[in-house]
Amino acid sequence: MKIIDVKELLNAEVLCGEDMLDEEVYSACGSDMMSDVLAYVKEQGLLLTGLVNPQVIRTAEMMDMVCIVFVRAKKPSEDMVRLAERAGIVLMSTETRMYEACGNLYVNGLNGKVVRRDG
Amino acid sequence: MAEPLVFHFDVDGSDFTSAGQASVQIKKSLRQLGLPSEIIRRVSIAMYEGEINMVIHANGGVADVIVTEDCVEIILKDQGPGIENVEQAMQEGFSTATSTIHSLGFGAGMGLPNMKRYSDTMEIDTVVGVGTTITMKIFLNQ
Known part of the structure; x- marks a missing residue:
């Protein structure tokens, strides 16, 4: 799924990374716990979260994720937007709640399987 | 790459928002x-969790990363409180972090298990009241 499709399905506002909306995402992760996000390996991921602090951007950067969607109308600070711009990560904000947002993306095809690294 | 490359970082323990800068670097x-992206991701996630731990629990510390022909070695050293029970600390879900840390998205008891998961070897050298040194290796040819 392209990032622009995510934006449209969630009726989200793009906060930075407008030029990357044609990039593809194959899997997504919805969580407010960054350590849980870090426990799963995936390619080209999308992060949905209701957590707003700079570690959200760093976590996504470490995981090579290309897009973060803040749910429940959460908005990142200017510092976070700058961090994301530097890391080449698209930021979006949607009024949709987490459960609904994940379900919407899943039924519309964003259901890439996640591989957990063991040992 | 004949000589090992060494990167050194001071991890500031006073500011949670800046934690992770060394891992980004x-x-x-x-x-x-030009290392493979899978290796880079494993190194940076393992180091990032370590950095977060140093900031949450030990008021910062120092991080050294040594890159040789066959491995990337990460050495994280702090003068924090030490780990009382390493076996317990290695269990997923065990955490001594405060509710403030939980509200920041960490302290789920996944830090050390994640570090072990993403490294090939991990050694914890800890003395209560003195500090902790964690050495992780990620081999390039596996």
Whole structure:
């Protein structure tokens, strides 16, 4: 799924990374716990979260994720937007709640399987 | 790459928002060296969790990353409170972090298990009241 499709399905506002909306995402992760996000390996991921602090951007950067969607109308600070711009990560904000947002993306095809690294 | 490359960082323990800067920098440096992306991701996630731990529990510390022909070694050293029970600390879900840390998205008891998961070897040398040194290796040829 392209990032622009995510934006449209969630009726989200793009906060930075407008030029990357044609990039593809194959899997997504919805969580407010960054350590849980870090426990799963995936390619080209999308992060949905209701957590707003700079570690959200760093976590996504470490995981090579290309897009973060803040749910429940959460908005990142200017510092976070700058961090994301530097890391080449698209930021979006949607009024949709987490459960609904994940379900919407899943039924519309964003259901890439996640591989957990063991040992 | 004949000589090992050594990167040194001071991890500031006073500011949670800046935690992870060393890992971001290592990620960039390893990219410049042309290492495989899977290796880079494992190194940076393992180091990032370690950095977060140093900031949450030990008021910061120092991080050294040594890159040789066959491995990337990460050495994280702090003068924090030490780990009382390493076996317990290695269990997923065990955490001594405060509710403030939980509200920041960490302290789920996944830090050390994640570090072990993403490294090939991990050694914890800890003395209560003195500090902790964690050495992780990620081999390039596996």
